[in-house]
Every structure is written in structure tokens, then in C-alpha cells.
């Protein structure tokens with residue numbers, strides 16, 4: 001293994017925060033997809049740590065390197081491992097199983113073998129790059145075996161684990177042929193963090209039922225007397241830096257341009273998601289289309305902009321959901337559009353932070369309607385960009401963010417009529433009512449930002465609160 005500098009703080013996540021741009025200039029890096037990276041990048045910067053992860057495509061050199069002041073240690077995945085560990089076990093088994101089986105999980109033994117093998121590689125790299133007594137923070141469903149592997153390799157370290165997606169109820173988790181191995185893998189950590197209290201409770205219950213470990217509230221006692229704490233730490237975003245960006249003249253001007261391009265006075269509905277079957281994209285577009293068909297919304301008065309960033313494009317269920325959404329967009333635009341007046345603007349692409357901040361500012365109604373979602377940081381980003389205390393948020397009650405953003409127009413995404421009503425109510429709401437709601441939501445995100453999330457987790461991991469809880 002190439003020589004790396006030893007760090008007192010190590011983040012281990014499947015992806016590095018940057019991906020190699022596969023465009024013309026191979027030397028370019030761009031931000032990786034998803035909420036995990038958005039949330040963790042400022043944490044790593046603050047702690048001057050090293051991030052161990054997969055760069056998303058093959059590199060010539062797998063030694064440690066730096067991008068924009070971040071120390072990164074890339075982990076290589078072979079094409080078989082991408083197929084079996086990443087697309088297979090991570091995104092064909094665990095992702096659907098943990099998201100309420102919205103899609104059917106597949107169970108394949110060769111996927112599991114690759115999962116174990118790749119988890120071991122991550123654990124070895126993290127152990128190798130950590131200084132004595134280091135703090136290592138492992139992230140998400142792709143790496144649930146790493147905590148126990150790390151403990152075996154480096155018992156001197158403090159090991160934290162955070163699950164960014166929901167942790168399923170016992171009845172669903174029990175389907176997994178490797179359920180005990182996953183639980184034991186997670187129990188290698190000193191602190192296991194979840195987005196919602198329900199996830200932490202599901203985990204403690206499973207550990208008791210399946211492995212016989214007793215728990216005292218959120219503390220699980222292992223046979224050797226070691227304690228593992230399982231708690232909820234709702235993740236957040238860097239409120240101050242995103243709000244600052246949203247206030248810059250360039251972003252404000254771009255928001256005006258977007259408004260003008262979409263028709264000036266039309267109300268703008270906005271959806272921003274990775275193109276994923278858990279996000280409920282087709283259902284929200286369908287609700288919007290029905291409002292037009294029923295004459296409750298006129299295409300001269302409103303438009304829906306849906307940004308769907310490409311994701312996991314070789315996994316069959318993602319191929320299907322893309323076709324499904326695109327069929328609906330085509331149908332709604334074909335049936336209900338007029339020249340110069342498309343009801344839906346569908347953008348299958350990802351955009352830089354500045355463009356996203358401008359879109360959030362331009363949108364009158366943000367529509368976030370996942371069937372299941374660990375947190376959903378897009379909802380928090382929208383609220384952060386609305387420094388004028390205007391705009392409305394329609395939010396699924398099945399997103400972790402619904403626990404905190406209670407003043408949103410909350411919906412059940414399985415209920416198309418309910419979504420229609422909420423979207424209409426959000427569009428027609430009195431500005432005073434919207435301002436009251438937005439102020440409260442902004443206060444919540446401002447006071448519970450990414451910094452307080454990381455501080456809470458890391459101070460608990462350091463042992464202060466564990467000892468006194």
C-alpha cells in the first residue's frame with residue numbers, strides 16, 4: 001500500500017467528495033452526487049482530516065492526494081466489484097430493503113462476498129491512514145461491516161458510524177440473509193448514529209432479538225462488557241455558507257433570469273432529486289398534470305421544473321424509473337402543453353451549487369415527496385435560500401426532514417389527491433402564512449446546522465456524553 005500521512009481524524013465513505021469528470025478534461029474533479037457529500041465536506045474541512053473513498057472511476061495512481069485543500073485517499077474498485085458490491089449488494093439489496101422495499105430487493109451470495117471483500121479493503125485503508133488513538137467516522141449502508149473490521153485491526157481507535165438512510169423495521173430487516181453479520185459489523189462502533197429516533201430503536205430491538213444483547217435505553221451492552229450507543233442525530237447542511245451564496249448578486253440575477261425565461265409571472269414549482277425510485281418524482285408530476293387537466297392550474301400561470309440528476313444508471317430499477325418518468329413528462333407536455341408553454345421542464349442533469357441556489361430562489365413552491373428518505377437535504381437547502389421568508393415547501397411526511405420542518409405543507413406521497421391539495425394550497429397560500437412558516441423553518445435549520453450535527457456526534461463519540469448519559 002502506498003505511503004500515506006497518518007491523520008487523527010478519518011472519514012470513511014463509499015464515495016470521495018469529488019468524482020473524476022469523465023468529460024473532455026480528465027484532470028477535472030467535480031462534486032460527487034448525493035446528500036452525504038454535501039453534508040460531510042464542511043466537517044472534514046473543519047477537522048483537517050483525511051477522507052477514504054472510491055473516486056467513481058479508475059485512476060492511474062491510488063496514492064493519497066489533495067483537491068481544494070481536502071486530503072483524499074482513493075480506494076480502487078474493479079469492474080466486478082462495482083457490479084457486485086456497489087450496484088449489487090449496496091444498491092440492489094440494501095438500498096431498496098432499507099427504503100421500505102419501495103422496489104424489491106434481490107439477494108445474491110456473490111454480491112455479499114464482494115461486499116465483505118470491499119468493506120475489508122476500506123477498513124484496511126482507514127486503519128493504515130489513522131494515527132494512534134485516532135477518531136474514525138464510517139458512513140452509510142455501503143460500509144456496515146467496516147466498524148467491526150476496524151476494531152479488530154485497531155482497537156486503540158474511537159469508531160463512529162452514521163447511517164444516512166432509514167434503518168428499516170425489524171420485519172423488513174429480518175429478510176436479509178446476512179442480517180446477523182450486518183448487526184455485528186455495526187456493533188464494532190462505539191457510537192452508531194441514525195437520522196431518526198425510530199431507526200435507533202429498530203437497531204437496538206434487532207440487536208436484542210437476534211443477538212441477545214440487552215440495552216439500557218440507547219446503550220447496548222455486549223458480552224465483553226463494552227457498550228455501544230445507538231442514537232439519532234438528524235443531519236443538516238452548512239446554512240451560513242449556502243445562505244451567503246444565495247445572497248450574492250450573481251445568484252440573484254440568475255434567479256431573475258430563470259423566472260423571466262419561464263414566463264415572468266408564472267408560479268414555479270420545483271423538484272430536485274437524484275433520479276431514484278424512492279423520490280416519488282412520477283407521482284408528483286402526475287398530481288401536477290391532473291391539476292391542469294381539471295382546470296385548477298393553467299399552463300399560463302404555472303410551470304413545474306424537475307431536475308433529476310443521473311444516478312446508478314446501470315441498475316435495472318433505475319433504468320425503469322427513468323423510462324417511467326420520461327414517459328409521463330412526454331405525455332403531460334404532449335397532452336397539455338402549448339407552443340411556448342410547456343407544463344413541465346425536465347432536466348436530466350446535475351448543476352453546480354450556484355445554479356441550484358438560483359433555482360431555489362426562483363421557485364415559489366418546492367416539492368419534495370419521497371416515499372422514504374433518511375433526511376432529504378434538498379428541503380433544508382430550499383429553506384436556507386429563502387432569505388426573504390417567502391416560498392412554500394411541500395414535504396413528504398416520510399422524509400426525515402419532516403420531523404424538523406413541521407411548518408411545511410406535509411403530504412403522504414402515496415395519496416395523489418392529498419398531494420394535489422397540498423400543491424394547490426401551497427400555490428395559493430396567503431403571503432403572511434408563508435412568511436410565518438418559512439421563518440420558523442429557517443430558524444430550525446439555522447440553529448441545527450451541519451456544524452452542530454457534527455459537534456453533537458463527535459463529542460458523544462469522544463466519550464463525554466456517553467459517560468454522563
Ligand code: G6P
Nearest residue numbers: 015033034035036140164165312
Ligand atoms: C445517498 C446515499 C449516499 C450516496 C448518494 C449518491 O445520499 O446516502 O451514500 O453516496 O446517495 O449515490 P451514489 O450511489 O451515486 O453514491
